[in-house]
Amino acid sequence: xxxxxxxxxxxxxxxxxxxxxxxxxxxxxxxxxxxxxxxxxxxxxxxxxxxxxxxxxxxxxxxxxxxxxxxxxxxxxxxxxxxxxxxxxxxxxxxxxxxxxxxxxxxxxxxxxxxxxxxxxxxxxxxxxxxxxxxxxxxxxxxxxxxxxxxxxxxxxxxxxxxxxxxxxxxxxxxxxxxxxxxxxxxxxxxxxxxxxxxxxxxxxxxxxxxxxxxxxxxxxxxxxxxxxxxxxxxxxxxxxxxxxxxxxxxxxxxxxxxxxx
Amino acid sequence: xxxxxxxxxxxxxxxxxxxxxxxxxxxxxxxxxxxxxxxxxxxxxxxxxxxxxxxxxxxxxxxxxxxxxxxxxxxxxxxxxxxxxxxxxxxxxxxxxxxxxxxxxxxxxxxxxxxxxxxxxxxxxxxxxxxxxxxxxxxxxxxxxxxxxxxxxxxxxxxxxxxxxxxxxxxxxxxxxxxxxxxxxxx
Numbered sequence: 001x002x003x004x005x006x007x008x009x010x011x012x013x014x015x016x017x018x019x020x021x022x023x024x025x026x027x028x029x030x031x032x033x034x035x036x037x038x039x040x041x042x043x044x045x046x047x048x049x050x051x052x053x054x055x056x057x058x059x060x061x062x063x064x065x066x067x068x069x070x071x072x073x074x075x076x077x078x079x080x081x082x083x084x085x086x087x088x089x090x091x092x093x094x095x096x097x098x099x100x101x102x103x104x105x106x107x108x109x110x111x112x113x114x115x116x117x118x119x120x121x122x123x124x125x126x127x128x129x130x131x132x133x134x135x136x137x138x139x140x141x142x143x144x145x146x147x148x149x150x151x152x153x154x155x156x157x158x159x160x161x162x163x164x165x166x167x168x169x170x171x172x173x174x175x176x177x178x179x180x181x182x183x184x185x186x187x188x189x190x191x192x193x194x195x196x197x198x199x200x201x202x203x204x205x206x207x208x209x210x211x212x213x214x215x216x217x218x219x220x221x222x223x224x225x226x227x228x229x230x231x232x233x234x235x236x237x238x239x240x241x242x243x244x245x246x247x248x249x250x251x252x253x254x255x256x257x258x259x260x261x262x
Numbered sequence: 263x264x265x266x267x268x269x270x271x272x273x274x275x276x277x278x279x280x281x282x283x284x285x286x287x288x289x290x291x292x293x294x295x296x297x298x299x300x301x302x303x304x305x306x307x308x309x310x311x312x313x314x315x316x317x318x319x320x321x322x323x324x325x326x327x328x329x330x331x332x333x334x335x336x337x338x339x340x341x342x343x344x345x346x347x348x349x350x351x352x353x354x355x356x357x358x359x360x361x362x363x364x365x366x367x368x369x370x371x372x373x374x375x376x377x378x379x380x381x382x383x384x385x386x387x388x389x390x391x392x393x394x395x396x397x398x399x400x401x402x403x404x405x406x407x408x409x410x411x412x413x414x415x416x417x418x419x420x421x422x423x424x425x426x427x428x429x430x431x432x433x434x435x436x437x438x439x440x441x442x443x444x445x446x447x448x449x
Contacts, residue, residue, distance in 0.1 A: 011430040016349040017404050017411050044338070046437045050405050051301050051341035053383035059299035063312050064291055067319050071287045074323060156354065174313070 001025055003033070010036050014043045062170075062221070066189075069221055157239075159188070162255030164243060166192060171222070173241060173257040177233030184228040186213065188241050188257055191222040198243050202226045203251045205238035210250040216241060287323060294337050295319075298344045300382070305348035305369050305408050314351065318343045345405075352408040370407030370417065374399045377406050389439035397432030404429050 006029050012018045013026040030037050159173030168190050176185040186202050194200055200216040218224035241257040295315060302311035322343060356368070369377075378398075381387045390398055399418070403409050409417060415425035 008426065008430060011433045012404075012411055012426060015401075015404050015429065015433065016346050017409070017414070017429060019410060019412060042437060043433060044342075046433060046440060047345075047405070048335075048338035048341060049383065049386055049440060051338070051345060052297060053381045053386035054297075054301040054304040054406075055380040056296075056382050057300040057303040057308070057311075059295055059315065060312065063299065063315060064288070064295065066312075067291055067295075067316050068284060068288055070316065070320055071284050071323060074320065075284060156351065170309075172309070 003036075006033075007036050007039065010039050011043055014040060014047050062190075066221055066223065069219060069223065073219075155233075157259050158261075159186070159239060159241065159257035159259045160261035162240070162242075162258045164254040164256040167256065168192065168222070171256070173259075175233070175239045175259055177236075179232055179234060181232050182230055184213075184231065184233045184236075186216070186226045186228065186239060186241070188216055188218065188224045189222060191218050191224065191241075191256055193218065193222075194243055198245050198253070200224060200241050200256060201244040201248075201251070201253075202228075203240045203242065204228070204233075204236045205240075206235050207237075210240075212247070287319065290336070291319060294340050297337065298340050301341055302344050302348055304406060305345070306351050307367060310348075310351060314344055314347050318347055349408045349410075353410070353413075356413070368407075370403055370409050370413070372407070374402040377402050385440065389436055392439050393432055393435050397428050397435060400425065400428035401432035401436065 006025060009018060009022050009026050010030075013023060018026065026036075030040060155175075155177050157175040157177075159175060161167050161171050171188075171190045171192075173186065173188040176187070188200065191200065200218065202213040202216050203210050204213050213228045214226045216224035216226045239257075239259040240251055240255055242251045242255050243253040244251070245253070298315050298318065299311055302314040305311075306314060318340065322340070352368070352370075378387055378390055381390075390402065393401065400414060403414055403417065404411075411422060411426050411429065414420075414429065415422045418425065420428075
């Protein structure tokens with residue numbers, strides 16, 4: 001692609017209007033081209049004004065409490081974030097960090113970069129806290145899941161409310177998965193506290209039938225998360241979150257959340 | 263004379279976020295959360311907007327070094343993250359099989375004139391109205407409708423090259439309008 005052709009894509013790049021291959025070309029080109037870089041910065045100022053002009057709409061109060069709860073959980077579960085510059089020796093990753101369509105790398109090096117970051121975090125944590133192998137594995141697992149949650153290429157399927165009585169109107173969930181990434185995350189939100197002696201259980205339906213993916217414990221806001229390792233979800237036909245007693249072999253209680261809906 | 267300590271700016275707060283300070287996250291959300299949420303609601307609706315804003319903040323917290331203060335204010339950075347995540351969500355919805363669609367409204371289906379009338383910033387409204395009709399339509403559908411060049415070409419039944427050209431020319435014309443006297447950009 002010629003310089004003139006790439007320059008014509010810069011406007012679309014700032015608007016998130018390019019396809020993936022064009023986006024990569026522009027992202028890789030910008031650090032080497034002062035002309036296109038100057039154009040990028042001029043146009044981004046206009047984009048900022050378009051963004052700030054969106055019709056006013058106040059967020060619900062629960063969004064703030066949810067974000068702060070997640071932040072506390074994140075900060076409690078890991079050491080202070082590590083600068084990617086310290087762990088990502090990739091020119092392309094540095095370029096995309098400097099000239100974001102999104103500030104997060106979305107292409108070729110994303111998962112490699114995430115893996116390096118995860119390992120760095122785990123090693124840092126082990127050094128800082130003298131963790132045993134189990135703790136280090138937990139940290140690695142959680143950060144891999146968080147990397148999945150923050151990827152722009154991850155599939156995010158909505159879990160719809162099921163048949164469970166007294167579900168809040170905003171109860172819902174998400175099933176995050178991505179082809180060839182052997183982790184999945186199932187999230188429940190605004191779930192009511194389970195009655196005494198019961199708990200939420202996550203189930204995945206495959207060709208062999210239903211199997212438990214683990215127990216979902218919820219916090220005070222009704223948020224819970226289960227991380228599934230060893231599968232990218234491509235063989236999963238349905239997901240359910242049910243209210244259970246004990247440890248049944250397949251879902252038997254009321255359905256709190258499910259995918260697909262209905 | 264009593265000297266009041268100046269409030270930390272967003273960049274200073276971001277430095278505190280990088281040291282895992284939840285209070286700094288709360289402060290940043292209080293300053294910029296409403297604007298981010300408003301943009302997300304415009305694009306993906308209120309139910310998904312909560313997730314987008316939550317996940318955007320969390321992703322930024324997770325990778326604070328991705329924010330380069332030399333390249334723009336935190337507010338504009340956040341809005342770009344939110345827009346990008348909304349666009350990705352919209353494209354995921356649009357590519358889903360029809361039987362999986364949940365009758366969610368698509369922002370690209372709203373007439374551009376309605377979008378214009380709903381905007382909160384009069385100077386942006388005025389500047390957009392000053393564009394040629396075809397450029398205005400292309401720009402509004404791309405930014406506030408979350409359409410890619412390819413999707414825009416299909417929607418307007420025009421060649422892909424024409425779609426790209428309209429968007430580009432519209433954005434350049436808008437830049438000129440917003441920087442012209444009497445249409446000062448918002449701080």
